[in-house]
Amino acid sequence: MGRQPCCDKVGLKRGPWTIEEDDKLxxxxxxxxxxxxxxxxxxxxxxxxxxxxxxxxxxxxxPDLKRGELSEMEENQIIQLHASLGNRWSKIxxxxxxxxxxxxxxxxxxxxxxxxxxLGIDPVTHQPLQGSDQTEDNNTINxxxxxxxxxxxxxxxxxLNSTNVAFTKNMSYHFPDQCxxxxxxxIKSPFYTQSYCSPSLSFxxxxxxxxNGDPQSTSSQxxxxxxxxxxxxxxxxxxxxxxxxxxxxxxxxxxxxxx
DNA sequence: AACATTGTCAACCGCCCCCAA
DNA sequence: GTTGGGGGCGGTTGACAATGT
Numbered sequence: 001m002g003r004q005p006c007c008d009k010v011g012l013k014r015g016p017w018t019i020e021e022d023d024k025l026x027x028x029x030x031x032x033x034x035x036x037x038x039x040x041x042x043x044x045x046x047x048x049x050x051x052x053x054x055x056x057x058x059x060x061x062x063p064d065l066k067r068g069e070l071s072e073m074e075e076n077q078i079i080q081l082h083a084s085l086g087n088r089w090s091k092i093x094x095x096x097x098x099x100x101x102x103x104x105x106x107x108x109x110x111x112x113x114x115x116x117x118x119l120g121i122d123p124v125t126h127q128p129l130q131g132s133d134q135t136e137d138n139n140t141i142n143x144x145x146x147x148x149x150x151x152x153x154x155x156x157x158x159x160l161n162s163t164n165v166a167f168t169k170n171m172s173y174h175f176p177d178q179c180x181x182x183x184x185x186x187i188k189s190p191f192y193t194q195s196y197c198s199p200s201l202s203f204x205x206x207x208x209x210x211x212n213g214d215p216q217s218t219s220s221q222x223x224x225x226x227x228x229x230x231x232x233x234x235x236x237x238x239x240x241x242x243x244x245x246x247x248x249x250x251x252x253x254x255x256x257x258x259x
Numbered sequence: 260a261a262c263a264t265t266g267t268c269a270a271c272c273g274c275c276c277c278c279a280a
Numbered sequence: 281g282t283t284g285g286g287g288g289c290g291g292t293t294g295a296c297a298a299t300g301t
Contacts, residue, residue, distance in 0.1 A: 016269075016295085037287075054287075055270065090289060105290075106268050 013047040017056055021046055025053055026061050059100045066098025070107055078104060079112060083126040 013021075028044035034057075037050030046053060070078070074096060081092045089101035089108075096104065113123040122129050 014271075038285095050286080051272095051288095052270080058288095059269070087290065101289075102269075109291095110267055 011047065012049050012052075014052070017060075021048070022056070022061060025056060029057060029061075055102075059102050064098055065100070066096075070099070070104075074099075075107075075112060078108065079116070079126075082108065082112075082123075 024044045024046055025040070028040060032040075032043070034040055037054045039050075041048050041050045041053045044053070048056075077095065078092060081095060085091050087105075089105040093099055093101040093104050108123075116123040116126075117129070120129050121127070
């Protein structure tokens, strides 16, 4: 037996809020504050239960709400936080002033999960998907190579102080001392950014623009740049699977495959 | 143009936790 | 120590919009 509903719902309105209801709730809270949601509902003259009022206020009416799309940076941060916190949406949302847990949860379920799967990453474990697990949303990639791990063992400070870690299209990789940034003389700003996250470390992957702002694609060195964007974890060893990079490659160099 | 499918997101449900009585 | 109410939270639903056939 579950517990009783928070209030007697007989006669109470449900469903989408009207402008008039929003007005009443907003005006009441701005004038009187919030003591008890049930009282808010009653005193504001709303035929709604307290919980419904609370939800409407928190997710829609609060003046400090930040509207609009989540930025790439916010999305990357969500992935990283999810890797350490799991589905604790309110905890995750607390890192984003003006964003609601509901908004972040929705965004995760409708977009980020799919994006991670397409990158071959299990959105639950944040580990590479294994073989047949890599299914439902992964329709952009047909040839998935065998998993092969690349280990970065360079000291953390080298990465932090370096310009970039570069991965060439043929999957060889270089550290900056071995692969100077002159390989990427035309980088102005990210043309396209993808990221993925391991529990210990997160990166974003960008490819380059030329001076005209066009994707750099004429060079035989079709390269992209792997750039560390967050470094709270002092563990540097991180494992990447080649299939992930093959997927990134396809998405980066064949724009029709972009997520 | 009509219908089907897919994506998005506001809103609800039910459970859990906290705290006052 | 127990109980019950309120608020908070995560999971889920369903309406509507957008896109595809």
